[in-house]
Amino acid sequence: MRRKRLGVVTDGAFNAGLTVRLDPGVSTESLRIGDFVIVEGEEYLYFSAITDLELRATDARVQADPPPDDAAFLREVLQGTATYATVQVKPYLMMRRVSPAEPLAAAEAALVGEEGPRPVKTIPMHFAVLCEAREEDFAAVFGAEDEAHFAVGTPLTQDIPICLDLRRFVERSNGIFGQSGTGKSFLARLLLAGIIAKGLASNLIFDMHNEYAYSVQREGGGWAKGLREIFGPSSVLVYSLDERASRQEGRAVDGVLRLGLNQIEAEDVLLLGEELDLTSTAQATAGLLQDRYGEDWLRALLEMDAEAIQAFCAETNAHPGATEALQRKLKEVARRPYIQPQAAFDQVDEMLHVLEGGKHVILQFGRHQRLLDYMLVANVITRRIMRQYEAKWNRYLETRREEDKPRQLMITIEEAHKFLNPAAARQTVFGTIAREMRKFNVTLMVIDQRPSGIDTEVLSQIGTRVTGKMTEERDIEAVLTGVGNRPFLRGALESLDTRQQVLLMGHAVPMPIVVQTRNYDEAFYQAVAGGGRRPGRPEDLAGKLEELFG
Structure with missing residues (x-):
């Protein structure tokens, strides 16, 4: 099955991108900024994103004197001839085309081997065809659900899963950003659930507002399950600073933490x-x-x-x-x-033992929800864990035994600009983790609505950025620190809806893309509890690869 044709390349430059004239009958209203599209060159396929839409006219008289509302026939005649539309397209990846006549093994090698998608090094000639991407194209670039890839959502105009490579996601520090009301906490829970389901890292979550372990009420009504309820007490342990929390029915905790x-x-x-x-x-x-x-x-x-x-x-x-x-x-x-006046690190070391065993820890703050409480406790605990991890990593370097290698650990913090502002980032444990601890298998997931408050050096170390709608100029600039093709990404951020739409970019995705995130509902709970696979999408890879790159 051939891809749906959208138009042809009429102009372009490597740095500026390609100009594509849309075919008659293709409406700009069917396209979105950030849509994933394919340019079919003579030798290569170019995996690209739409960066702009523009209406044009060949005759200035049409612009000066447009046809009246009741002149439907005249409007139809002018469309595609005297008036037309163009899109700006930015290629990100390229892959050599494979003939459908070649054996399946060659097509499969093109998909996953050395002939797979690579950073773009050239551009196609005039009249190369722009096409709508198919599910197979998305899978070729973003992967399909497996032991590392996790479907986080779909394109805005298609019902096709977009996967994040969670193995790459956890190996570097990453960030979830967005203005207030964009659903950052729900998005964090979605990603954490994927990581837990895939078993790719242990998670330590500093839960300031008590919303990750147990059910919380949605803004529109109804309840959303917490991670403890989805995966059970054998996988997710809950500690609390608040002794009252240990007595709440249906919200059991595994320990009450005290600091000395x-x-x-x-x-x-x-x-x-x-x-x-x-x-x-x-x-x-x-x-x-x-x-x-x-x-x-x-x-x-x-x-x-x-x-x-x-x-x-x-x-x-x-x-x-x-x-x-x-x-x-x-x-x-x-x-x-x-x-209290004096305390041992027994409880913190118990948490570390749980994390090393492949389980996950959520520390709730109960009634103690002042930033003072959150910052103090998170810093004390994380510093202890960081020192232990550093010692364990040095031990691993000495023995080179796989059983001595520390398990990958991801630490989740909210209000990240309080921990990682320019003054604190250079002197506290979280700044050290963001800059250096990746080599010891410890990374951060930072959640913040004010990324402009985070130190620029720390932002440059953020591997993957999952960003909701932002309108504040300084925050947009901060999120795009160290990122190329900023005009397109800026436009994509500004065009997002306030709910369930994010821009994915960075280490865990081959190219930036705008997605509608998955619903955090019963279907999702069942999918991740069963190992994270997206239900109802059996893949016939052999059948699809033969027709993939015609």
């Missing part, structure tokens, strides 16, 4: 500087205290009277006013219900 003053380091104070309204001098004082008292620095500070503060400042050249201010502010931290 001895577990809080000066680095945590740097991260909390904005939340506690600390001056830079007060933040520097925390470092001096830690140098002097070690892990008991915070308890020592809280127990100091005026005389002890003066003695400490005389010994270290710290500023007495800054030290007193730091003491006042950190008393607020010490009063948090989950903080």
Whole structure:
């Protein structure tokens, strides 16, 4: 079956893209910015995206004096002759055409072997044909559901699954971005469910608003299941900061977490500087205290009277006013219900053991939903896990035994700009993970509505970006940091609907594409609980490959 023809190439340049004149009868209203299309060259197929639509006329008189509404026949005569439409097309990948007469083995090699899609190096000649992509074309580029590929949605105008390569997704840090109300949390749950179903990484999820483990109410009514309810307690464990949460019927937790003053380091104070309204001098004082008292620095500070503060400042050249201010502010931290004077890392190490065993951990914050709580606890726990992972990786390098290799771990955080702003990213554990920890098998999934607040160096390390609608100029610029063909991607972001439409780009997809995301419903729960395969789409690969690249 041949592809549906849309038009022919009439102009173009390698950097600017191709201009295609649409055939008569092909309406611009049937196309969308970001649509995946195929240009059939003489030697190559060009996997491309529509970047712009334009209406044109060959005679200026038609523009100056268009036919009236009741002149239907005249309008029909002019369409395709005196008036026509063009689309701008950007090729991203190319693949040598395979004759239908060649054996199936050759066609299959073209699909998955060295002759598969590669970055575009040239452009087709005039009059190359633009066609609508078929399901086989999507599979050739984005893959079909298997042990690594996961269907995240469909093109805006076709019911064909678009897959994300989750193995590539988890091996680098990635981001989910979008303005408020674009469904970032539901999208995160969808992706996390895919990763759990495929078994490609363990997940540590810092659940600030208690919406990942158990059911939450949808905006339009009804309830959406949490990850614990989909995969069960044997796969997903839930911990909480809130002891009350452990007593809620139907929302069991596997442990209540407590932190000790001895577990809080000066680095945590740097991260909390904005939340506690600390001056830079007060933040520097925390470092001096830690140098002097070690892990008991915070308890020592809280127990100091005026005389002890003066003695400490005389010994270290710290500023007495800054030290007193730091003491006042950190008393607020010490009063948090989950903080106790001394604590071991037993519970955190238990979480790490669970993660190493291939399971997944959700830490709920219960009533403690201030940013102060979220940032402090996430930083303390993640720092401990990062140090353990680094030690395990170094052990693996020594032994080179596969059983010593740490399991891939992805850590999910919300309000990422609070952890990864330019000041914090250079001094805290999350900035280190984003920049360096990929080599130790630890990555981040950051969720944020204000990517402009994230350090640009960190943004440049984000491998895959899943982005909903954005209209704020600074946030759009931030999301597109380090990305080519920005005008097209900018237009695609601005044209998205506020719900269930995202732009996929980066390491886990071969080329950018706009998709309508899958519904997070009973059909989805059943599909992922059964291993993540999309129901109702049996693939007859042998039958389709023979007709794929004619």
